[in-house]
Amino acid sequence: MELREQNPFFESAALNGAGLAxxxxxxxxxxxxxxxxxxxxxxxxxxxxxxxxxxGLLTTRQHIATFGENIELGRGAVIGFTAGAVFGVVFSFMDVIWGLLGVNTSALFLDNLTTFIETYGDNEALDNIEDARRQQEETGFSVLGLLFSVSMMGIINMITGMAGTAIFKKKEGEL
Incomplete structure (x- = not known):
């Protein structure tokens, strides 16, 4: 069997994850x-x-609407994790696109965070941001960062996929 036949949600999970990322x-x-x-x-x-x-929510919703049947909690978890993992990969690689446009996303984020903390925070937090800036400059893009992003987005959307199975569940008369 093909991957598409075994997992008919894969294309929508990939498209939703990539587009939303x-x-x-x-x-x-x-x-x-x-x-x-x-x-x-x-x-x-x-x-x-x-x-x-x-x-996770969007892909679960699309799957239930497309096939007209309720899905089990575990299936919702797989659908959500897949969409979230794709989200994590694409979001991480968007840094490359921003870099091609001349934007250092890490520096941009840290600069804005510094301004925020200068307005509302304390000096100890600013010292931590400067340490993070130095560490980021030394390491740059990392495989560990990508794996962290994929796993965190996957886990978060696994939960939203499971929630989607309950939220979008069709009643007996609607099937």
């Missing part, structure tokens, strides 16, 4: 570029976090 990256870093400082980091982080939970 690209949108999250554009919202996060676009807001910081257009509105540097406190408002940029707040708007960017809120928009990005909102999209972070969507791949």
């Amino acid at each position: 690209a949108a999250a990256s554009l919202i996060l870093y676009g807001a910081m570029l257009l509105m540097p400082g406190v408002s940029g980091i707040l708007l960017g982080c809120l928009g990005c976090c909102g999209l972070l939970f969507a791949p």
Whole structure:
């Protein structure tokens, strides 16, 4: 059997995960570029976090609507994890695209975070940010960072995929 026949959700999970990751990256870093400082980091982080939970829910919803049948909790978890893992990969590699456009996303984020903490935080937090900046400059893109992103996004969306099985469950008369 083909992968497509065994996992009919795979294409929608990949498309949803990739599309939402690209949108999250554009919202996060676009807001910081257009509105540097406190408002940029707040708007960017809120928009990005909102999209972070969507791949599992959206893909589960599409699967139930397409096939017209309820799915088990475990199937929702697999669908959500797949969509979240794709989200993590694409979001990580969006840094490469931003780099081609001349934007260092790590420096941009840390600059905005520094402005935020200068406004609302304390000096100890600023010291930690400077340590993080030095460490990031030494390491750059890492496979461990990619694996962390894939696993965290996968786990978060595994949970939202399971939630989607209950939220979008069709009643007996609707099937």
